Amino acid sequence: MLQLPLVVTARLDLVLVLVTLLSLWTRLSGLGYPGAVVFDEVYYGQFLSLYMKRTFFIDDSGPPLGHALLALGAYLGGFDGNFVWNRIGAASPVNEVRWFCVAAYPCSLSVWSLRLLPALGGALCVPLGYLLILELRCSHLSALGAALLLLLENSLIVQSRFMLLESLLIFFVLLAFFSYLRFHNAPGRCWSRYGWLLLSGVSCAAAVGVKYTGLFSYLLLLGVASLHSWKLIGDQAQSHMSVCVQCGWKVLCLLVVPVLLYVFWFYVHLSILQRSGPHDQLMSSAFQASLQGGLSRVTRGQPLQVAFGSQVTLRSSAPRPVPCWLHSHKANYPIRYENGRGSSHQQQVTCYAFKDVNNWWIIKDPARQELVVDSPPRLVRHGDIIQLVHGMTSRLLNSHDVAAPMSPHAQEVSGYIDFNVSMATQNLWRLEIYNREAESEEWKTIVSEVRLVHVNTSAVLKLSGLPLPDWGFRQMEVVAEKLLKAHSGSLGWTVEEHRYGTSQEQKEREAELHSPTHIDIDRKISFWSKFTELQWKMLTVKQEESEHKYSSAPLEWIAMETNIAYWLHPSTNAQIHLIGNPVSWGVANLSLLAYQLLAALYLLRRRRGFRDLPDGAWQRFASVGLLCGGGWAVNFLPFLLMERTLFLYHYLPALCYLYLLSPALLEHIHTHLLSRTSRHMLAVCTAAVLLSIFLSYWTFCPLTYGNPELTANQLQALKWRDSWDILYRRR
Template sequence: MLESLKRPVVVTASINLNIVALTGMGLLSRLWCLSYPRAVVFDEVYYGQYISFYMNRVFFLDDSGPPFGHMLLALGGYLGGFDGNFLWNRIGAEYTSDVPVWALRLLPALAGALSVPMGYQIVSELQFSHCTAMGAALLLLIENALVTQSRLMLLESPLIFFNLLAVLSYLKFFNSQKHSPFSPHWWFWLMLTGVACACAVGIKYMGIFTYLLVLGIAAVHAWHLIGDRTLSNVCVLCHLLARVMALLATPVTLYLLFFRVHLALLCRSGPHDQIMSSAFQASLEGGLARITEGQPLEVAFGSQVTLRNVFGKPLPCWLHSHQNTYPMIYENGRGSSHQQQVTCYPFKDVNNWWIIKDPGRHQLEVSSPPRPVRHGDVVQLVHGMSTRLLNTHNVAAPLSPHAQEVSCYVDYNISMPAQNLWRLALSIGQRPRPARSQVPVPVSLGRAPPSGQVPQAAGPQAPLLAPGSRGGSLRCSPPASPPLCCTFVCVSLSALPWLSACFRLAILPSSSLFLLGLIPPVSFGQVPGTGREVPPATFCLRGIKWGSGRAGLAGHRGLAGLAPSGPPSRSPEGSGLARTVPQPPLRCGLCGGGLAPGEPAVPRRTS
């Protein structure tokens, strides 16, 4: 021991001067005047936006590939002190003085420079001569397309680098297999192969081809190991487990980790969060989080919700309103109420928000403690942006003239009173429990009688069903009028992502609604007449198929309401409003029950 301490420490290293020379030439060709041109070139306008999102921590999701490549580019901007305040609006725009162009282009340039000596090593590991390897590396060095891509803020250069690294690592692992299996050197190259494959796929999905190539070669080599009689069964099993861990488990784990880091970095609402779930949007700073702040987990008076029709064709759509009003006179000469339009909109929008209001109170905020909406309660729906109440009246709908118009009420000081009270009806029965956390809860919301007093619900006040409850269905039986329905979804964004549930409403025997959130679903409709209980009718849209038990939406340009007792016609006074003409009794297409005169008729299919 003492003798070894008296001896000097000697380190012996072998340096391949070819690799050193190729690395130097690669760095020189890629880093020389890297800031030129000092303007946005080609796809820098595309990737630069994502770098700014990372710098400002604004959520985005690029549908062209995974986020690892964007994070690498953002790392260069972070190291260079980029604040993300540059407008990436056009190719050729001059970079301002505060944009670190050299730092933003540094990592792609380094990846392109290191690809040159890596090509030399790959050819050498394949047992070719050094002259052949040198020739291959020189081709990579002087290739004009590779040089150009390496000097710009693009993802092609890092993708090529990790593809070459994956191939080189596996070749070194395979060559070390012959001499020292399970040694630290052997484990290093095997694990590096899996890491490089994960990085290649994490930059662009095209990297999966290199990953499949490596997996195919590894499978062939593993098959040869199984047939090697010089190895024991335990040794063969250890070889297979090592390859599974390094080439399957490690890449999958890293690939998922890229998304985990991506989501952890981006915590603010942005333009791309509309494609995510409502619960996820509510978890971001700003955006929907400002709406759901302080909202209870159950639907209560004052809750802000959205209503979604899941049977909309071609896409589900949300109950929507905006400042525009229905025209006074339609193109076919029919009149309208000139009230605020209510439509079905297939995209998430701030105009999709509605507030559940207690008709007996003027406040729109949730009380403390919250008062949940229960079976039989009479409510009003207030449009969040315009603060107008959801309303319906005996005026023909714009696209379905046999149905009543649904609008947001505008007081024009004329003889058209507001009819904006809606009563919730909940039917509880037995149904099989659906998959996961979806709970079927059949409910409907009918318009309360248009009297001055708010009617009281008959029977006990049953609370809305919670997740885990079971629901029943409303049935059409003679001689009751058939339940006319169009289905919407009520979304509570205050629910946490891991607690959100999906609910189904069954109004017609084979039609259903889904309610997203921790609250039972609600469908909204009208009950014409006063003083007697009739099955509530709900919204009907253009294109709904009645009698077959199925509902479909042909378009979202207009929203209709109840079917009146007859087709609308112009009033003799020329006011432009519609009146109804009695029709012969109709029969229910579901159960065959007849309809008495004056009861709501089954609307005809309008598309």
Template sequence: MLGFLQRPVVVTADINLNVVALTVVGLLSRLWRLAYPRAVVFDEVYYGQYLSFYMKRIFFLDGSGPPFGHMLLALGGYLGGFDGNFLWNRIGAEYSSNVPVWSLRLLPALAGALSVPMAYQIIRELGFSHCAATGAALLMLIENALITQSRLMLLESLLIFFNLLAVLSYLKFCNSQKHRPFSASWCFWLVLTGVACSCAVGIKYMGAFTYLLVLGVAAVHAWLLIGDRTLSNVRVLCHLLARAVALLAVPVLVYLLFFYVHLVLLCRSGPHDQIMSSAFQASLEGGLARITQGQPLEVAYGSQVTLKNVFGKPVPCWLHSHQNTYPVIYENGRGSSHQQQVTCYPFKDVNNWWIVKDPGRHQLVVSSPPRPVRHGDVVQLVHGMTTRFLNTHDVAAPLSPHSQEVSCYVDYNISMPAQNLWRLDIVNRESDAAVWKTILSQVRFVHVNTSAVLKLSGAHLPDWGFRQLEVVGEKLARGYHESAVWNVEEHRYGKSQEQKERELELHSPTQMDVSRNLSFMARFSELQVTGGRREARPGSQAKHRGR
């Protein structure tokens, strides 16, 4: 037991001086004067913006790829003590004293430096000579483009590093397979292959090509294993399961982990919130969450609500009305109903509030206890500020003549009766008795008289409509389309029956202690679907705020 005290402890190690030399030279070429130039170079102006968002934990959406590469750059900023306060507005701008340029560029530089000895090892694992491997590594070392991009805050060197790591890991796994299958090193290299592939895809989607290459080679090797008569069926099954777990399950889990960390870090409201759903926005600190926190969950008769269109194109907008009416005659000579305009407005406004009314009762307040609205119920929507009912009839819409005009009904004592009954269709319901819920429920409004569906056409109305977006009744609507789907974003239980008191109520938020959380998978799915959709507010609309 104490034999080690009687004999010296001897450790032997094989050191490949070629690898050591290549690593040292690679580090020197990438790290020497790394902070020069101390100015924003090329795409640093692009990645730096997201780096600042990470430092301030502000949510953003980048449609160019997954978040892992951005998080690695942010790690460099975190290690350097960067606070995110720098205006990334132009290439060539001098970095201020609070920007740790060396730290921000460190991880790409290390990745570029380590790619040099990794190229050497890949060639050796393929069975070529030391001379050939050294030549390949030297080509990586002296390539100007690789040196340049490694010395800047860019993602390319990180992507190349993980691509090479995936290939090297799989080659080492294959060589371990020949000698010691199911050993610790065999398992290590196999799992590392899957992790490296996921990291490559997590930086840029171009990494998927390396992943597909590895999967293709692994599939060929698996096919050869199946035909190997020297292996038992159980052993072949173990080989296949190990490869499936390491090369399929592990990359998926690691990829999900990137987004989980991404969403945990970016927990605050930011400039890209509006293109996300109301439920997603409400899960962030500040912004919509500050407005909707504690709202009633179930929509009841008498509820005061704002209705946001789920489609969000060309801009996110809310169902809106105001005192102005449609022109009697449009520019093209067609006539209108001259009813009160109903539009979709891309800004928060008191005229976005609607009251959900029971057609069988006159009250515009929530009863005690509240009576929730369910799928299939027939309701009336009353505009909060004008108390006129949402209406549609067989009159052509102003810009979409194949659809019906949507208005708030004005009684002109003519032969055009009100048609203001709407059937609620909860498209994401779990049962036919589902309750209409704030933020969570996605609903359609189907006109009882004509079966038209309330829909955002996306067209901008002329100046008489204040350049707001047209809302129509789509008679030929079949199936599901997000332009005809709405969700309640802001919600309160109405308490005032008198109009003057109700107007004051609409201007003041109410708070009730009901919380709602969006699951990680729901947010992850929305990020994949939303992608890079980032629309700017048209300047022509800004001047019409408050209509």
């Protein structure tokens, strides 16, 4: 029988509610200000517009989940992608005044919705920090201290209030560790705790899916979980079945689920972005042909199998320096190069980075003179000997023992011209399909990746990647090089455009080459092929990076020797900067140093047989160091090895770990190292430091929110370090 009345009892942590509300207020209030593009919003905005138009792109800085989340906010706000993200403002000095040409958002665009999800993620980091400290078995006072440090950190507020990804990354990382510790601390017989483990795995996948730097924290969590599993295996009180079940759940939730979700982010990404875009040429011909528009309009309905007499364009598989096609034209190599070396003076063969009628070649059977496809077509297979005839000049692709112009260790490749000298033609090439599934496999359009091996010398046709001088019109050099010397990535060629030739006469053939035909046949590649190619391109193809005015070195972050000017009002001194709270930044650094010294002292004394702490206290101290100190290390040290443009905001995930470490270390010192009198002094000092942190936060609020406007003298007073770049106008 149902008993009435129904009673629900709930426990509510009012401190947690309070810090959550304060965090939402500091991150969400006035979110639409300024109504202009701010710093890296111009970078993410370009991808956002492409996302809204379902146009394919590559961002080498991170996986697609972050862009998808930003696009979700834009979609909810009704953004259609029609906005030109071309500038945030160019600074130029004019009488001690630096003017920013601001790109304002149109009134029809909901700026609030664009920035909503990053702001929510940043706001929820504060209560997550509170809960995480509690799961580390620290007191509610320590949890409150961690929450206040996160709440009053100006740089975290700034980074959360714009269309940027660091706040989402930090949110998912903190959620992953909180969920895992909640699982680890739950009673062993509580099956509901595996829900927390699953949430931890999902959060790890989301962190890595937002930015690749999330991988650092994910690996740390895997290390922590491995240590716990090793300890579990040695627990004799646990049955074999219990140990296997718990370890199996960890493998499933922390390894299998993140990998599957990571792939799922790409599946959603590729399902949405189905239209040809600005980054198509970075991808293979098969990938391009799977997109709507672009290459697919050119290649739709092409014959699949290459036959003798086929007219083809051959695209190099080399990812660098640029995508290009095998090309020739009516210009010869110079008789002598600038360094005095002689050439064959044959017709130039290059790799050209643009579509051109001179990219067409005809596959010829060496035993026959016809340049048309028979009926039925005689298909070209792996291992066949072929000749390649340049469509517009009828020159045969040739190589011989003459040094290439820019790569003298390799052979020159040319279109053969008979000058009646003792240089016989060597124009036979053996076709090797290196992604074949059978020895007699047919040569297929777009699908087959082939090598062309010179029969006389066994050299392989390849793109050297070096530009030719002016006499070669700055096109890319093509050479023939021995397989053992050549780099495998530059050896491959793919048939991109293809038709069956029907014209034997040169004039008719030239007209045919200028007039491609199409048949309505669709051809697609599998998701796994697209996923592996896209992932490889994201990891290997780097966009050109130039030195940025506000870029910085990792060692400058620790003492906050740098800042970033995010926005300046076009006519007043109102401005926004990425500057941290100097007091809390210093507290974080002191905490890290103090923990390292204290840990070294404890370890030395334990080695000598002294036990300064009970086992439980030592375990808590070690756990705090492993998670917080280790989190700082894995999120900071890798940047010391990176050769890329770095900014202050790259340090924010590492900084958050120090804000978790500080109150936990303070509690440890208060509980285990100080006398009663000293504890009172510590409490007074802690209160003074917290007040200083708040005053520092309040002092820099005008640079955090861009409001109120300050005078030039007030701005100059905020320049606490000479290395900071504070912008102001003198009136």
